Amino acid sequence: MRVLVVGAGEVGSNIAESLDDDHDVVVIDTDPDRVExxxxxxxxxxxxxxxxSIETLLEAGIEDADLVIASTDIDETNIVVCGAAKAVGDPFTIARVKKTNLLRTWEQSKGAFxxxxxxxxDLQTAETIVRIAGLPGAHDxxxxxxxxxxxxxxxxEADSPxxxxxxxxxxRFESLxxxxxMRDDDVVIPQGDTVIGEGDGVVVIGSRESVRAFAGSLTTDPTLADAREVVIVGGTEIGYQTARLFEAEGLEPRLVERDPSRARELAEQLPGTLVLESDATDIDFLVREHVDESDIVVAALEGDERNLLVSLLAKRLGVERTIGIVESGEYVDLFETVGIDVGVNPRLVTAEEITRFTRDQPTENVAMLExxxxxxxxxxxxxxSVLFETSIRDAMADLPAGVVIGAISRDGELITPRGETVVDGGDHVVVFVDTAVLDEVTAAV
Structure with missing residues (x-):
């Protein structure tokens, strides 16, 4: 497949690097440093x-392109890229945007632009935050x-049960x-006698009820098993969308916004959210508003350093869990080490959503880990598929190490996979795959 990626920032670079082994990839950018x-x-x-530019697209081979991914930081540019690509070729086009209103316009007239x-x-990032917030201790x-x-x-953690x-x-959980x-730099496929160690990242797949029960078992503090008090710092579009999604979950979050006009606008748009006009770095304000009693603080300001500062202040006040936006992907691990419990990188979230369209084997959904x-x-x-009308045990014999069948969905029913479970055609199978064997596995399943 010939793929044109326009924009060599974090999103475009991540996508290009994930495709270069199996596809003919062309990357276009105006910045010479990024190109180099x-x-x-x-x-x-x-x-x-x-x-x-039509001339640039022709130079890149647009006439033979199967897929065009417009991933610059400017919404309007990405839409124009897709329109220009359609004018001189017939590729499948994907546009990355930040403005939710553009998404809504496109949804009302599929094929527009x-x-x-x-x-x-912004919406993908907010959805990720709300999913993570819904499970105590979850990092992804x-x-x-x-x-x-x-x-x-x-x-x-060291004190984890x-x-x-x-x-x-x-x-100890049904359907899990x-x-x-994820141990240091290794991906360990666990056996029954594998010992879970301090610092390990444990990846589980199962029903929502079983995963939630497992999450609740990891904490000795029962108040953390069902976070209800949420404070969002920052009335950015991500902050607004996060509050809106929390409202849809039946919560009544608080949102702190410094700008008076933006605070009034948010108060009108979020009837189930208490909007507070203040500077979230003011410790007296945080104490006065009992932010220390909240279960989760979401730092959604513009600027990684400001989000880190808010998270550190929240931790100092006694907030158990902080989730922060980290725009620079290289800072995520650092920020999680010094002050943010979970760092969410919007560009990586976007790359995950786009990635599923680039697979040789069509995938319904993709999640990237670590x-x-x-x-x-x-x-x-x-x-x-190697899984078609075959038992899990027999199918696994034809797959490389580093693969786990996590769950099966059949006609709206969840099936917990066991060795003797036979997979039928049309089943939706959720598979964990070590990236080292990803190409081999996707070709087989």
Whole structure:
């Protein structure tokens, strides 16, 4: 497949690097430094030019392109790129946008702007925050099979009830599969006698009820098992969308916004949210408003340093859990080390959503774990799949190490996979895959 990626920032670079092994990838950017960087980091053809220009698109081979991904930081540019690509070729076009109103306009008239699929970074990020907030201690959460299946990753603390237990002892929940342990730089596929250690990242897949029960078992504080008091700091579009989604979940969050006019606007748009006009770095205000009594503080300001500062202040006041927006992907691990419990990088969230359109094997959903050390895929089983009308035990014999069948959805019902379980055609299978064997697995399933 010939793929044109316009924009060599974090989103475009991540996508290009994930495709360069199996596809003919061309990357276009106006910035010479980005063009040089992607040339050395990925096996792609990098062109310096304007992706909205017909001449540049022709130089990149638009007439033979199967897929065009417009991933610059400017919404309007991405839409124009898709329109220009459709004018001279017939590729499938994907546009990344930040403005939710553009997404709503496109949804009302599919195919508008020459865009076949649109990804809204701010909305995707807010949805990720709300999923993570819904599970105590979770560092990553994704849903599959129309919400029937949930995947979550948890870090095992020293005082965790499962630290030192074997997987067999920890597996006390119906409809739950222990998919992997992320240990240091290794991906460990657990066996029954595998011991769960302090600092391990435990990846589980199962029903929403079982994953929630497992999450609740990891904390010795029962008040954290059902977070209800949420404070959102920052009336950015991500902050607004996060509050709106919390309202839809039946919560009544508080939102802190410094700008008076923006605060009034948010108060009108969010009837179930208490909007507070103040500077969230004012400790006296935070104490006065009992922010220390909240279960979760979401830092959604513009600027990584400000989000880190708010998270550190919240921690100092006694807030148990903080979730912060981290725009620079290279800072996520650092910020999680010094002050933010969970850092959410909007660009990585967007790259995940786009990635599922680039698979040779069509995937219903994709989640990347630990900077793409592993992926969780939802795949509809067809006749040419190694899983088709085969037991899990027999199918696994034909798959490489580093694969776990986490869950099966059949006609709206969840099936917990066991060795003797036979997979039918049309089943939706949620699979954990070590990235090292991803290409081999996606070709087989």
């Amino acid at each position: 960087a992607i040339t050395y980091s990925a096996d792609v053809l990098a062109i310096r030019g304007d992706g909205t 020459g865009v076949d699929f649109m990804v809204c970074t 959460v994704e849903t599959f099979a129309d919400g029937l299946v949930q995947m979550a990753e948890f870090e095992v 499962i630290a030192g237990e074997t997987v067999s002892d920890a597996d 599969t222990f998919a992997a342990l 900077s793409d050390r592993a992926e969780v895929l939802e795949i509809e089983v067809e006749a040419d």
